[in-house]
Amino acid sequence: MLNGFTPWPADRAEFYRETGCWVGLTFGQMLEDRARQFADNVAVIDDVRSLTYAQLNERVDQLATGLLLLGIQKEDRVVVQLPNVAGYVEIVFALFKIGALPVFSLPSHRANEIRYFCDFAEAKAYIVMDRFGGFDYRGLAREVQQEVPSLEHVIILGDAQEFVSFDSLFSTQSIEFPEVRGSEVAFLQLSGGSTGISKLIPRTHDEYMYTIKLSVEQCQVTEETVFLVVLPVSHNYPMSSPGILGVLYAGGKIVLSSSPSPDVAFPLIEKHRVTMVPLVPSLALHWLDIKPNHTEDLSSLKVMLVGGSKFSVEAAKRVRPVFDCQLQQVFGMAEGLVNYTKLDDPDEIVIHTQGRPMSPYDEVKIVDDEDQELPIGETGHLLTRGPYTIQGYYKAPEHNEKAFTKDGFYRTGDIVRCTKDGYLIVEGRAKDQINRGGEKIAAEEVENMLLAHPAIHDAAIVGMPDYYMGEKSCAFIILRNADVTKRQLKSFLRERGLATYKIPDEILFVEQFPLTHLGKVSKKDLRHLLEHQLQH
Numbered sequence: 275m276l277n278g279f280t281p282w283p284a285d286r287a288e289f290y291r292e293t294g295c296w297v298g299l300t301f302g303q304m305l306e307d308r309a310r311q312f313a314d315n316v317a318v319i320d321d322v323r324s325l326t327y328a329q330l331n332e333r334v335d336q337l338a339t340g341l342l343l344l345g346i347q348k349e350d351r352v353v354v355q356l357p358n359v360a361g362y363v364e365i366v367f368a369l370f371k372i373g374a375l376p377v378f379s380l381p382s383h384r385a386n387e388i389r390y391f392c393d394f395a396e397a398k399a400y401i402v403m404d405r406f407g408g409f410d411y412r413g414l415a416r417e418v419q420q421e422v423p424s425l426e427h428v429i430i431l432g433d434a435q436e437f438v439s440f441d442s443l444f445s446t447q448s449i450e451f452p453e454v455r456g457s458e459v460a461f462l463q464l465s466g467g468s469t470g471i472s473k474l475i476p477r478t479h480d481e482y483m484y485t486i487k488l489s490v491e492q493c494q495v496t497e498e499t500v501f502l503v504v505l506p507v508s509h510n511y512p513m514s515s516p517g518i519l520g521v522l523y524a525g526g527k528i529v530l531s532s533s534p535s536p537d538v539a540f541p542l543i544e545k546h547r548v549t550m551v552p553l554v555p556s557l558a559l560h561w562l563d564i565k566p567n568h569t570e571d572l573s574s575l576k577v578m579l580v581g582g583s584k585f586s587v588e589a590a591k592r593v594r595p596v597f598d599c600q601l602q603q604v605f606g607m608a609e610g611l612v613n614y615t616k617l618d619d620p621d622e623i624v625i626h627t628q629g630r631p632m633s634p635y636d637e638v639k640i641v642d643d644e645d646q647e648l649p650i651g652e653t654g655h656l657l658t659r660g661p662y663t664i665q666g667y668y669k670a671p672e673h674n675e676k677a678f679t680k681d682g683f684y685r686t687g688d689i690v691r692c693t694k695d696g697y698l699i700v701e702g703r704a705k706d707q708i709n710r711g712g713e714k715i716a717a718e719e720v721e722n723m724l725l726a727h728p729a730i731h732d733a734a735i736v737g738m739p740d741y742y743m744g745e746k747s748c749a750f751i752i753l754r755n756a757d758v759t760k761r762q763l764k765s766f767l768r769e770r771g772l773a774t775y776k777i778p779d780e781i782l783f784v785e786q787f788p789l790t791h792l793g794k795v796s797k798k799d800l801r802h803l804l805e806h807q808l809q810h
């Protein structure tokens with residue numbers, strides 16, 4: 275078993291097998307199986323090509339062969355940073371088939387994050403697009419490869435220059451693939467990160483397959499489903515809730531959009547008769563506002579999933595009148611637990627709650643600050659364990675001590691309330707994290723980077739309310755006796771390789787921070803201060 279992975283205690287693992295949650299199926303086997311069952315169905319479409327299930331499986335086998343020939347072995351980690359292109363699906367399944375582990379990063383990550391993922395996971399390879407969104411990833415690859423000794427290969431989709439070309443890897447040579455088991459780790463996903471930079475989350479084939487199977491049921495994904503991906507495809511949500519993996523599980527069609535803009539997405543919905551789309555609240559709001567200016571025929575759309583951050587009741591009410599489709603709220607996390615509203619739930623529930631845990635074996639507790647369980651209906655910290663919630667982050671024993679209880683419950687950091695019918699309502703957050711339209715920013719990571727600036731004495735980041743994003747980030751800064759502009763600080767962060775979405779949207783200079791009774795910086799008071807400033 276992979277070093278740094280925390281397994282489930284033997285009795286619970288046994289229980290999840292006995293109850294049929296874990297069935298020993300790997301994602302490689304699943305694709306092979308579906309390629310037989312749905313051979314001529316279209317599996318995936320992007321801006322330039324389309325692949326049937328049979329073609330996808332064949333290309334995946336050829337790519338897997340090429341990866342083995344290159345020297346990628348079972349359990350090797352490979353950082354994958356690709357936009358929404360069919361090559362992403364090919365590479366991920368090729369890695370699954372040979373038991374190598376993709377480490378999923380987002381296209382918006384820059385040197386600071388990629389260096390860390392490659393280094394911490396001791397990645398053997400890094401796979402990126404040549405250019406995307408006006409950014410040349412080969413420059414980033416050069417920088418990272420120089421600094422991370424484990425990184426033997428950089429594989430490029432597109433113009434590879436001095437690196438290995440993705441297209442050159444496809445091989446028809448006959449070679450035996452290593453045996454991969456359902457109980458083994460399939461990939462490392464990223465956490466939103468509440469303390470410092472993202473943690474890596476090991477997910478096994480067994481338990482992730484179970485999330486996929488349940489999500490397919492909850493969202494009623496079938497062979498007829500046409501699933502549009504406008505969010506970054508490697509994020510846990512569009513990957514698994516029900517995500518591209520759920521669609522492939524059911525024999526449906528994935529349409530990958532290179533942009534979430536309605537100018538790109540709406541014509542795709544019309545052209546491919548899209549039936550389902552997962553969105554974050556900020557995008558859903560934007561789509562709701564802009565829809566009246568568009569003339570495309572969106573009548574094929576049956577389900578709009580919204581999750582990743584809290585969807586306001588007011589916005590939720592508008593989904594059916596504006597899009598004439600069903601809203602399905604989803605409250606999930608890359609660590610495991612996923613909640614859905616059901617497609618046949620009454621409007622009252624769909625609009626006001628974030629759904630209920632999807633497995634009968636999910637254990638959910640709502641506790642006070644002392645870990646004491648609260649009566650139903652009261653608001654408190656959400657703890658959870660179950661057949662698809664991890665038991666520990668990858669190689670993080672110290673952090674795991676804090677993030678999990680002694681009996682293996684994950685401390686989600688979310689403040690929730692449970693209705694008498696078992697539906698959860700997200701009321702807030704205990705973790706020091708900004709949820710910027712679904713993209714999570716760990717305050718500490720950005721603060722630490724700001725503190726490296728010679729002009730800065732202290733820095734504290736808080737979220738500020740935003741109509742579209744839900745929250746944006748604001749940095750409060752105490753300067754030393756130095757002169758520096760907001761612009762200079764933002765470019766300082768950019769130059770240090772911080773992902774764009776983590777650059778503070780607002781910077782405010784202050785003389786001092788409000789403190790708590792213990793003498794800690796009071797983020798609560800900073801938020802009040804901000805509210806006050808925004809009103810005046």
Ligand code: J2J
Pocket residue numbers: 464465466510511514515580581582583584585603604605606607608609612628686688700703709712714
């Ligand atoms: C309020 N907060 C929410 C919601 C997530 C499906 C959907 C989302 C994610 C995801 C995911 C929320 N209302 N509906 O992985 O499979 C906040 C919570 C949660 C954190 C997890 C999936 N849906 N959140 O967003 O790992 O704070 O996963 O703990 O990125 O997002 O973030 P992440």
